[in-house]
Amino acid sequence: MKRVELIDVSKSYDKQVDVISNINVTIEPGEFFVLVGPSGCGKSTMLRMIAGLEEITGGTLKIGEKVANNLSPDKRDLSMVFQNYALYPHLSVQQNITFGLDVKKMKKEEQRKKANEVAEMLGLTEYLDRKPRELSGGQRQRVALARAIVSETPICLMDEPLSNLDAKLRAHMRSEIRRIQRSLGITMIYVTHDQVEAMTMGDRIMILHEGKIQQIGKPIDIYNYPANPFVATFIGSPPMNLAKAEFNPSTSELVIADELRLPVPIDEIGKLPRTSMTVGVRPENLYPITPETKAEDVFHVEVTNVEILGNETVFSFKLGGEEWMAKWSGQWHIDIGDRMPVRMEFESLSIFDEQSGELIKGTIDYGKYVKQQKVSP
Amino acid sequence: MKMGLASKIWIYFLLIATSAFVFFPVLYAFMISFMTGPEIIQGKFFPESISFENYSKVFSRLPLLSYLLNSFIVSVSVMLGQLVVCSLAAYAFVFFKFKGRDFIFFLFISTMMIPWEATMIPNVFTIRKLDWFNTYQGLTLPFFALAFGTFLLRQHFLTIPKELHEASQIAGLSRFRFFWRVVLPISKTSLVTLGAYGFLTTWNMYLWPLLITTNQSVRTVQIGLKQLQSQEIATEWGVVMAGVIVVIIPTLLLLFLGQKQLQKGLSQGALK
Amino acid sequence: MTRIGRVWRKSVDGRTAALYLLPSIILFSVFVFYPMFRTIYLSFFLTDQTGNAAIMVGFENFVYLLGSSEFQNSMKATGLFVLYTVPITIILALFFALLANEKLKGIGFFRTMYSSTMGISVAASSVIWLFMFNPSIGMFNRLLGVLNLPQIQWLLDPEWALLSVSISTIWMNIGFSFLILLGGLQNIDEHLYESSRIDGAGYFYRLRRITLPMLSPTLFFIITISLINAFQTFGQIDILTKGGPSQSTNLIVYSIYREAFINYQFGTASAQAVILFLIILIVTILQFKLGERKVHYQ
Numbered sequence: 016m017k018r019v020e021l022i023d024v025s026k027s028y029d030k031q032v033d034v035i036s037n038i039n040v041t042i043e044p045g046e047f048f049v050l051v052g053p054s055g056c057g058k059s060t061m062l063r064m065i066a067g068l069e070e071i072t073g074g075t076l077k078i079g080e081k082v083a084n085n086l087s088p089d090k091r092d093l094s095m096v097f098q099n100y101a102l103y104p105h106l107s108v109q110q111n112i113t114f115g116l117d118v119k120k121m122k123k124e125e126q127r128k129k130a131n132e133v134a135e136m137l138g139l140t141e142y143l144d145r146k147p148r149e150l151s152g153g154q155r156q157r158v159a160l161a162r163a164i165v166s167e168t169p170i171c172l173m174d175e176p177l178s179n180l181d182a183k184l185r186a187h188m189r190s191e192i193r194r195i196q197r198s199l200g201i202t203m204i205y206v207t208h209d210q211v212e213a214m215t216m217g218d219r220i221m222i223l224h225e226g227k228i229q230q231i232g233k234p235i236d237i238y239n240y241p242a243n244p245f246v247a248t249f250i251g252s253p254p255m256n257l258a259k260a261e262f263n264p265s266t267s268e269l270v271i272a273d274e275l276r277l278p279v280p281i282d283e284i285g286k287l288p289r290t291s292m293t294v295g296v297r298p299e300n301l302y303p304i305t306p307e308t309k310a311e312d313v314f315h316v317e318v319t320n321v322e323i324l325g326n327e328t329v330f331s332f333k334l335g336g337e338e339w340m341a342k343w344s345g346q347w348h349i350d351i352g353d354r355m356p357v358r359m360e361f362e363s364l365s366i367f368d369e370q371s372g373e374l375i376k377g378t379i380d381y382g383k384y385v386k387q388q389k390v391s392p
Numbered sequence: 393m394k395m396g397l398a399s400k401i402w403i404y405f406l407l408i409a410t411s412a413f414v415f416f417p418v419l420y421a422f423m424i425s426f427m428t429g430p431e432i433i434q435g436k437f438f439p440e441s442i443s444f445e446n447y448s449k450v451f452s453r454l455p456l457l458s459y460l461l462n463s464f465i466v467s468v469s470v471m472l473g474q475l476v477v478c479s480l481a482a483y484a485f486v487f488f489k490f491k492g493r494d495f496i497f498f499l500f501i502s503t504m505m506i507p508w509e510a511t512m513i514p515n516v517f518t519i520r521k522l523d524w525f526n527t528y529q530g531l532t533l534p535f536f537a538l539a540f541g542t543f544l545l546r547q548h549f550l551t552i553p554k555e556l557h558e559a560s561q562i563a564g565l566s567r568f569r570f571f572w573r574v575v576l577p578i579s580k581t582s583l584v585t586l587g588a589y590g591f592l593t594t595w596n597m598y599l600w601p602l603l604i605t606t607n608q609s610v611r612t613v614q615i616g617l618k619q620l621q622s623q624e625i626a627t628e629w630g631v632v633m634a635g636v637i638v639v640i641i642p643t644l645l646l647l648f649l650g651q652k653q654l655q656k657g658l659s660q661g662a663l664k
Numbered sequence: 665m666t667r668i669g670r671v672w673r674k675s676v677d678g679r680t681a682a683l684y685l686l687p688s689i690i691l692f693s694v695f696v697f698y699p700m701f702r703t704i705y706l707s708f709f710l711t712d713q714t715g716n717a718a719i720m721v722g723f724e725n726f727v728y729l730l731g732s733s734e735f736q737n738s739m740k741a742t743g744l745f746v747l748y749t750v751p752i753t754i755i756l757a758l759f760f761a762l763l764a765n766e767k768l769k770g771i772g773f774f775r776t777m778y779s780s781t782m783g784i785s786v787a788a789s790s791v792i793w794l795f796m797f798n799p800s801i802g803m804f805n806r807l808l809g810v811l812n813l814p815q816i817q818w819l820l821d822p823e824w825a826l827l828s829v830s831i832s833t834i835w836m837n838i839g840f841s842f843l844i845l846l847g848g849l850q851n852i853d854e855h856l857y858e859s860s861r862i863d864g865a866g867y868f869y870r871l872r873r874i875t876l877p878m879l880s881p882t883l884f885f886i887i888t889i890s891l892i893n894a895f896q897t898f899g900q901i902d903i904l905t906k907g908g909p910s911q912s913t914n915l916i917v918y919s920i921y922r923e924a925f926i927n928y929q930f931g932t933a934s935a936q937a938v939i940l941f942l943i944i945l946i947v948t949i950l951q952f953k954l955g956e957r958k959v960h961y962q
Contacts, residue, residue: 089565403766410778484684490682505948507940514699636792651779
């Protein structure tokens with residue numbers, strides 16, 4: 016199991032502007048590391064640079080302890096799963112799985128043994144003699160996985176491997192890939208544009224935008240403490256609601272989008288900038304009111320859209336020209352046009368510097384503990 | 393598509409009438425090849441009895457068997473030569489990135505605009521200088537490189553996902569082994585199309601063998617037919633037609649077997 | 665790493681590619697590009713018996729050709745031949761292809777019949793037609809006899825010879841054109857027809873508004889190829905008429921062949937070859953210029 020280290024890595028085409036710049040990250044041995052970002056952010060390019068399919072135009076890539084910038088792909092000790100699976104259409108499933116072993120001139124007998132083992136692990140045993148075109152999408156995906164596993168390389172790269180599957184199968188494969196990665200202990204670098212995959216699979220995730228690292232961290236930390244408004248809206252569904260805000264020192268209130276006024280606790284006042292800022296609040300942190308709710312925490316909004324999902328209800332309203340969403344658990348009978356009372360807490364706000372976008376104040380930890388004493392309501 | 397009975401009958405009628413019209417000359421030649429001289433002069437369509445006399449005559453008058461063998465050797469050589477040369481070039485155009493690729497591709501395509509007949513005079517001199525008159529290489533080598541074939545294969549290679557190439561790189565497959573073990577097997581259908589096309593056109597080639605063969609050593613069947621026709625013209629049409637039937641059978645068979653494939657492959661190469 | 669090393673490593677693709685392209689490039693150079701330039705070069709010379717350039721005469725070969733009634737005649741014959749064969753071949757082939765594109769039982773058999781002439785060599789076809797055109801025992805004159813019409817000296821009458829050669833050529837070329845057009849028809853998306861049926865369009869309306877426009881790239885291709893092929897006709901002339909009678913079928917390639925390999929006038933033969941090349945160049949360029957505007961690509 017190997018470490019992968021990127022030091023100041025950048026990429027440009029024809030000596031033009033960098034499409035990727037200043038990538039510094041160390042991916043630990045055995046880690047499940049997810050690269051996530053919107054399409055065109057450079058995540059696939061980065062993965063392909065690690066694989067050796069794209070030239071690295073600046074910086075250093077280390078695989079294990081070795082500088083790997085100029086190593087050919089097969090010398091990097093890694094396997095890769097492609098979005099379209101890249102199965103050889105003229106070879107059987109078995110031959111597809113053992114293709115890499117055959118290239119490395121492993122004995123036929125041993126090849127067969129390994130192929131059988133892996134096929135069993137992935138439930139492909141009865142399909143070994145079929146051609147890829149005779150398989151379903153999910154089965155092809157497993158063959159691609161099997162090919163990566165059978166190579167026994169310490170590093171595995173995956174480029175959006177689940178995006179061609181339907182939603183149900185995708186959810187299943189998420190946990191299956193995670194399980195296999197844990198049991199084999201391989202270092203996994205996984206590219207996706209789907210933030211749910213990133214959140215549920217990664218030990219750590221890196222969010223890329225326009226070729227630059229936005230944030231690296233554990234999924235839950237990124238969720239709670241997004242480094243900037245981009246990350247805040249990219250991670251989480253529905254995305255975090257954002258609005259411009261200013262602090263009014265005379266009333267000790269935060270004025271959000273010139274409409275809402277939220278009292279600021281005295282010990283927090285010092286931390287707020289005197290200039291304008293961007294505040295964000297997650298949809299689940301806009302609460303329904305209860306009899307105990309203090310009047311100053313309540314504001315009224317006009318509902319513009321409602322989605323009832325069975326176990327939760329999401330409704331939208333306009334604030335400062337932006338569409339905001341609130342997510343309440345359970346089923347709520349709300350109609351478009353209703354004026355709804357909504358409660359907001361200062362604690363749950365994320366506050367960003369308006370100029371630099373940096374996070375000034377994150378939300379509090381809403382995690383509930385089961386075994387420790389701290390059980391919140 | 394649902395079709396009324398009346399229009400169905402009408403279409404069948406047109407199909408039968410027109411295809412009979414198209415195939416008639418071949419059928420006619422086939423019938424003549426079994427007829428005796430008097431029968432031909434009487435102008436019959438069906439021979440009175442099936443006699444293979446004309447066939448045995450044509451093989452005795454002409455070294456037809458050796459012509460057939462020559463044609464076969466020449467056609468297979470050109471076919472294989474084209475497959476090798478064109479697939480190598482097409483592979484380079486699709487799976488390599490290099491400076492001047494577009495320019496070289498343009499050069500290749502431009503050869504399609506140079507009619508072969510416009511260059512035949514210096515080509516004959518070249519063959520003479522190489523002392524390749526009456527040799528197989530003289531008959532075959534000039535046709536190994538084929539812009540159309542390169543283009544046809546390139547179109548097919550372009551449909552191979554680039555990820556397949558990348559997966560092979562990660563597996564440690566060399567460029568040539570990727571070509572040999574992956575690209576060629578995947579492109580079997582296009583290779584068959586080009587092969588059939590190459591065989592067919594070479595088997596039917598007329599002008600070049602006429603210029604390059606001055607004796608019987610490597611002469612092909614097409615020139616044999618000309619020979620036969622000029623020898624026998626006034627007298628024995630039955631023998632001439634027997635020769636014709638012998639010559640067209642291999643290519644007709646090939647066409648009947650590969651019609652579907654050829655039609656798909658050629659229209660693909662032509663258009664996409 | 666040194667700069668040179670870097671450049672060397674970066675150009676590895678180019679160097680390996682050159683290896684793969686080398687056979688084609690050598691063959692094209694020796695058998696296409698060199699002879700093309702050599703032909704142009706020779707067209708400015710008078711040559712000796714072995715085809716070496718002897719006396720430089722500038723454009724005199726061309727001037728001589730354009731003034732010679734023989735060459736004018738050859739050009740006229742070639743032009744007429746193209747006019748007779750190309751449109752009819754394509755119209756017939758298109759008609760057959762439309763018929764053979766219907767989904768009916770046994771359609772494969774008919775497709776094979778229509779395409780059969782592609783498998784028959786020019787030499788073999790010419791011999792068959794030579795027999796059919798035979799004035800005394802050929803079937804055409806027998807047919808005329810049955811219908812009580814006057815006999816025709818098909819290949820021997822200067823009025824009829826070119827037409828006769830054209831008829832046989834149309835037959836020879838139908839197979840290939842049919843195959844290409846059928847391929848084009850089968851590439852047309854079935855949904856287009858379904859949606860037009862929902863709109864209630866009739867057969868000829870569909871033909872005019874869907875089939876022909878969608879087929880236009882294929883038509884464009886086959887017209888270009890047919891034109892070029894027609895200019896290159898040789899085999900049937902050599903067997904059927906040898907350019908006669910009174911040079912009425914002396915098409916340009918046959919004229920080049922005779923000038924070069926029977927009369928050993930390589931200079932004027934080359935000049936004719938250059939003219940052939942120019943004609944084909946112009947035809948292709950014109951085709952592409954027109955095609956760009958008229959053709960609907962999918």
